[in-house]
Amino acid sequence: MSASAELRCGTCAAAIAPEDRFCEQCGAPAVATDPAQGGCVSCGAPGAAVGEDGYCTVCGVLRRPAAERAELDLVVAAAVTDQGRVHRRNEDAFDLQLVADRGVVAVVCDGISSASAGDTAAQAAASAAGAVLAEAIGDPARDPSDATVAAIGAAHDAVAQVPWTTRVDRAVPSCTLVSALWRGSELVVGWIGDSRAYYWLEGGQCRRLTVDDSWAEEQVAEGLLSREEAARDRRFHSITHWVGADAPDRPPRVVALTPEAPGRLVLCTDGLWNYAPTAEELGALIEALPAGAGPAAVARSLTETALARGGRDNITVAVVDIDPEREP
Amino acid sequence: MTTFTAEAYQNEYLPLGGSEVNVVVTVTATGDAVAGERPAAAEIVIVDASGSMEVPRGKIEAARQATAAAIDCIRDGVEFGVIAGRESARALYPRRGGLVTASDRTRAEAKQEVARLDAGGGTAIGAWLRRAGEMFATAPEGVHHAIVLTDGENYSETDADFRAALTEVEGRFQCDCRGVGTDWKVDELRRVASTLLGSVDIIKDPSEMPADFRAMMEAAMGKATREVWIRLWTPQGATVKLVRQVSPAIEELTHRGVPVNDLTADYPTGSWGTEARDYHVCISVNPRGIGDEMLAGRLSLVEGEQVHSQALIKAIWTDDEQLSTRISREVARATGQVELADAIQDGLKARKAGDEATATFRLGRAVQLAAEGGNDATMKLLEAVVDIDDPATGTVRLRSHVADIDEMALDTRSTKTVRVAPAEPAEPA
Numbered sequence: 001m002s003a004s005a006e007l008r009c010g011t012c013a014a015a016i017a018p019e020d021r022f023c024e025q026c027g028a029p030a031v032a033t034d035p036a037q038g039g040c041v042s043c044g045a046p047g048a049a050v051g052e053d054g055y056c057t058v059c060g061v062l063r064r065p066a067a068e069r070a071e072l073d074l075v076v077a078a079a080v081t082d083q084g085r086v087h088r089r090n091e092d093a094f095d096l097q098l099v100a101d102r103g104v105v106a107v108v109c110d111g112i113s114s115a116s117a118g119d120t121a122a123q124a125a126a127s128a129a130g131a132v133l134a135e136a137i138g139d140p141a142r143d144p145s146d147a148t149v150a151a152i153g154a155a156h157d158a159v160a161q162v163p164w165t166t167r168v169d170r171a172v173p174s175c176t177l178v179s180a181l182w183r184g185s186e187l188v189v190g191w192i193g194d195s196r197a198y199y200w201l202e203g204g205q206c207r208r209l210t211v212d213d214s215w216a217e218e219q220v221a222e223g224l225l226s227r228e229e230a231a232r233d234r235r236f237h238s239i240t241h242w243v244g245a246d247a248p249d250r251p252p253r254v255v256a257l258t259p260e261a262p263g264r265l266v267l268c269t270d271g272l273w274n275y276a277p278t279a280e281e282l283g284a285l286i287e288a289l290p291a292g293a294g295p296a297a298v299a300r301s302l303t304e305t306a307l308a309r310g311g312r313d314n315i316t317v318a319v320v321d322i323d324p325e326r327e328p
Numbered sequence: 329m330t331t332f333t334a335e336a337y338q339n340e341y342l343p344l345g346g347s348e349v350n351v352v353v354t355v356t357a358t359g360d361a362v363a364g365e366r367p368a369a370a371e372i373v374i375v376d377a378s379g380s381m382e383v384p385r386g387k388i389e390a391a392r393q394a395t396a397a398a399i400d401c402i403r404d405g406v407e408f409g410v411i412a413g414r415e416s417a418r419a420l421y422p423r424r425g426g427l428v429t430a431s432d433r434t435r436a437e438a439k440q441e442v443a444r445l446d447a448g449g450g451t452a453i454g455a456w457l458r459r460a461g462e463m464f465a466t467a468p469e470g471v472h473h474a475i476v477l478t479d480g481e482n483y484s485e486t487d488a489d490f491r492a493a494l495t496e497v498e499g500r501f502q503c504d505c506r507g508v509g510t511d512w513k514v515d516e517l518r519r520v521a522s523t524l525l526g527s528v529d530i531i532k533d534p535s536e537m538p539a540d541f542r543a544m545m546e547a548a549m550g551k552a553t554r555e556v557w558i559r560l561w562t563p564q565g566a567t568v569k570l571v572r573q574v575s576p577a578i579e580e581l582t583h584r585g586v587p588v589n590d591l592t593a594d595y596p597t598g599s600w601g602t603e604a605r606d607y608h609v610c611i612s613v614n615p616r617g618i619g620d621e622m623l624a625g626r627l628s629l630v631e632g633e634q635v636h637s638q639a640l641i642k643a644i645w646t647d648d649e650q651l652s653t654r655i656s657r658e659v660a661r662a663t664g665q666v667e668l669a670d671a672i673q674d675g676l677k678a679r680k681a682g683d684e685a686t687a688t689f690r691l692g693r694a695v696q697l698a699a700e701g702g703n704d705a706t707m708k709l710l711e712a713v714v715d716i717d718d719p720a721t722g723t724v725r726l727r728s729h730v731a732d733i734d735e736m737a738l739d740t741r742s743t744k745t746v747r748v749a750p751a752e753p754a755e756p757a
Contacts, residue, residue, distance in 0.1 A: 057561075060562075060624060062623065310647070
């Protein structure tokens with residue numbers, strides 16, 4: 001990453017180019033201060049002006065610690081997880097693996113923040129599921145859908161092992177999970193909770209593959225509320241199924257597809273889809289990117305959009321380029 | 329050695345676009361002042377010796393006793409003097425003017441002069457304060473404190489003279505004011521006390537005078553610091569909308585800031601004994617984005633070159649309404665106490681002007697606020713002015729006969745506030 005990519009707008013945190021005088025995202029005056037130099041990203045005061053307590057002695061704005069962020073770029077697939085602008089830690093996790101000459105495994109998990117050790121749970125679930133799926137990819141006899149159910153079962157077991165401290169009003173460690181296994185003409189997606197998978201076809205069509213295990217989706221499915229009505233309810237974000245020791249005894253949901261044209265698979269947590277709730281909106285964001293943008297550029301750009309629009313939650317995005325004509 | 333602690337009580341969460349940051353900062357001064365560490369001190373007692381002090385007969389005698397009681401409390405080594413106030417200020421002790429060092433001998437001499445104090449002539453408080461200012465100028469730097477006792481309206485000088493004198497002596501000494509009887513003007517003495525960072529009170533009965541003077545002088549002798557300033561840093565683009573002492577009494581300091589640099593100003597608080605005071609500060613900042621945190625102010629205590637303690641005033645923008653709509657208990661209380669004082673002063677003014685409807689409404693509101701805020705002493709004073717039907721709703725009836733002294737006591741003490749133990753400062757989630 002070049003040094004210029006480190007520059008961020010002090011107002012909305014969007015990336016800014018060194019030559020920009022105003023932030024492209026929010027229009028605030030762009031101040032070209034490299035946070036690595038310790039200067040104030042908000043008013044441009046030099047590093048010496050930022051006090052030991054992190055507050056700028058000129059404009060008072062707190063220097064934000066480098067957000068907890070991880071990126072993985074495997075060329076045909078990439079993932080980004082970012083703490084966001086509000087939460088004090090990142091409780092999302094991903095597992096992304098390229099199994100040589102065979103396929104791609106991607107898992108995205110969102111630790112439930114009202115539960116204990118949400119971050120550890122998400123990490124444990126993503127790794128456990130990822131390991132089972134990677135092993136299954138190498139076995140041509142193994143049915144990918146069965147493997148997906150087995151992988152999510154392994155995630156359950158792993159989360160149940162997460163040590164935690166009892167706290168009032170805190171549930172046992174738990175998380176959501178969405179997984180993808182791509183092997184040639186087979187693409188299988190499995191999920192529990194409200195992390196989502198989308199399939200975007202070159203040319204613009206974008207389709208959601210998952211149905212949230214959420215109060216809102218259930219209300220809509222049963223015809224009790226419209227999507228708009230459900231969105232206004234405070235229970236909108238309540239999930240009805242999760243990965244964890246106290247989860248309801250129901251199997252995960254699995255969909256199998258046979259992609260026929262090149263496209264992109266996007267797995268994400270609600271930290272992204274809250275800011276692009278429909279498949280059309282997400283598709284438009286991907287469509288707007290330059291033609292040459294690879295999975296890493298797409299994942300970063302979607303993350304930046306979520307940050308620029310508020311970044312209220314942790315954001316995790318995994319993008320896999322799918323080309324049925326070409327093995328990964 | 330006096331140590332200061334400053335603690336901020338606030339809801340630091342603002343909604344998107346919110347710009348006003350309110351905070352109550354409690355400043356506590358603790359520590360034993362060992363004799364050798366005390367700052368140098370100078371004391372002047374200014375006692376009204378105008379003709380009105382002869383009526384009733386006992387008043388001048390009470391004033392003599394009170395002044396003598398105050399003199400007895402002056403510590404050895406303190407520079408002191410006594411002024412007899414008439415249409416001009418006469419040095420009662422030492423007669424040559426200036427100040428003398430307190431000792432058994434000088435205290436006895438001073439009391440002999442005070443015993444011979446007689447009444448006659450007018451009242452010119454501005455001239456008295458000017459004279460005190462000149463006398464303090466001869467004393468070494470340190471705690472300079474005066475007590476003013478008067479019983480009458482300031483009629484021997486123009487209002488312009490009075491104001492000019494106040495401006496001249498502002499910052500040169502601190503002054504506690506006491507009015508005796510009902511002929512003095514609450515507004516006049518309040519202005520003196522506010523300008524000179526002191527207290528104002530009414531002495532309802534001359535017999536209370538010696539005890540009150542003794543208490544005032546003991547408090548003055550307990551001052552363990554030199555002049556202390558509140559130093560308030562605010563970020564670029566911010567505006568200080570309010571700096572107000574809200575406990576133990578309401579004092580506006582907003583317009584008394586002395587700029588230190590572009591972002592910092594000092595506000596006077598006088599010298600401190602072992603005590604706690606609360607300050608309500610309101611700062612308007614440029615709103616920022618959701619999730620941003622800003623230091624909206626840094627309040628520290630400054631004594632000479634020494635910066636004592638500091639409290640951080642923060643702003644965090646959130647779209648969680650549960651966080652941003654919470655009102656800090658301390659800030660709400662500070663606002664309530666000020667509203668109570670305003671309601672009393674408005675109500676009494678309306679009553680004097682014959683506007684019974686406004687008087688009933690405002691004094692009713694005062695009763696309601698005093699009940700809510702647990703201002704029992706104020707409630708007692710209100711009871712002398714109105715008959716209370718229901719304190720919860722503020723339903724009151726004006727009393728037809730109200731003693732002047734009761735009305736003045738209520739007015740004088742309307743700015744006194746009560747403290748509650750502050751809540752634990754909220755930890756950010």
